[in-house]
Amino acid sequence: MYDKAWFKFLTWSTAAFFFLLTSFVIMATLGPFPSEEQIHHWMSEMMNAMHLSLMAFSMHMGEDSRLMSIILASSQLIIPLAVGSFFSGLLVRWSEKKGGKGR
Amino acid sequence: MRINLDFYIHWIWTVTFGVLAITGFALMGARYGWVMNYALSAADYLHRTLAALYVVLLAVAVLLEILRILIGLKVSVWMMIGTKPYQIFTLITTLLLIISGLMIWVCMEWMHTAVAFSMIVHEIVSFLALGSIIWHLYEKAHSLRI
Numbered sequence: 270m271y272d273k274a275w276f277k278f279l280t281w282s283t284a285a286f287f288f289l290l291t292s293f294v295i296m297a298t299l300g301p302f303p304s305e306e307q308i309h310h311w312m313s314e315m316m317n318a319m320h321l322s323l324m325a326f327s328m329h330m331g332e333d334s335r336l337m338s339i340i341l342a343s344s345q346l347i348i349p350l351a352v353g354s355f356f357s358g359l360l361v362r363w364s365e366k367k368g369g370k371g372r
Numbered sequence: 373m374r375i376n377l378d379f380y381i382h383w384i385w386t387v388t389f390g391v392l393a394i395t396g397f398a399l400m401g402a403r404y405g406w407v408m409n410y411a412l413s414a415a416d417y418l419h420r421t422l423a424a425l426y427v428v429l430l431a432v433a434v435l436l437e438i439l440r441i442l443i444g445l446k447v448s449v450w451m452m453i454g455t456k457p458y459q460i461f462t463l464i465t466t467l468l469l470i471i472s473g474l475m476i477w478v479c480m481e482w483m484h485t486a487v488a489f490s491m492i493v494h495e496i497v498s499f500l501a502l503g504s505i506i507w508h509l510y511e512k513a514h515s516l517r518i
Contacts, residue, residue: 303402311402318412354434
């Protein structure tokens with residue numbers, strides 16, 4: 270796979286993207302402080318974005334809709350599951366090192 | 373040549389993280405808003421939608437890792453999380469980004485202290501993660517000799 274053209278294209282294009290993004294972030298971080306006008310422009314866009322985003326989510330899903338309830342419940346389950354799975358895995362590895370059930 | 377599930381997870385994760393990074397930096401402040409031409413509504417909506425996908429990807433990756441530990445499931449070098457240092461780093465940064473992001477989303481209306489703290493964590497970890505990706509690319513380019 271590693272010598273295939275599609276793999277090289279995939280990896281190099283991804284690398285180019287992240288190099289570019291990091292360069293822009295570094296230049297913006299080290300660059301001049303934004304002007305008053307830029308700051309106000311960003312702030313007004315941000316207030317607009319927050320308002321629209323919250324509206325969009327509630328419009329698409331409805332505040333009392335079952336879909337919204339399912340999505341909220343699922344998202345509240347997934348994170349504890351992910352964290353719990355990780356620590357369970359650590360426990361299993363620890364027990365294996367202590368002479369428990371092997372792989 | 374056999375391509376496993378973890379290969380697909382790796383590249384879906386990469387694309388998702390890339391778009392999350394662009395939209396996230398646009399939302400970070402006036403310094404970076406130009407990355408998406410100040411289209412912050414689109415950035416915010418896209419960021420939240422892809423964040424949900426990011427959580428699902430983490431859950432799948434953790435499940436694969438647990439299956440590897442418990443039943444010896446065969447995984448390849450493309451696995452996102454595991455016992456190698458960068459895999460552990462990826463897991464920790466992903467969890468921090470998800471938890472802080474969730475706090476920003478949920479607490480926005482009623483607990484601004486939590487939002488402020490979460491924003492600092494979210495911002496700093498995203499810078500660290502982006503920097504680590506450059507290291508990751510360099511390291512893999514040399515180890516894979518591509």
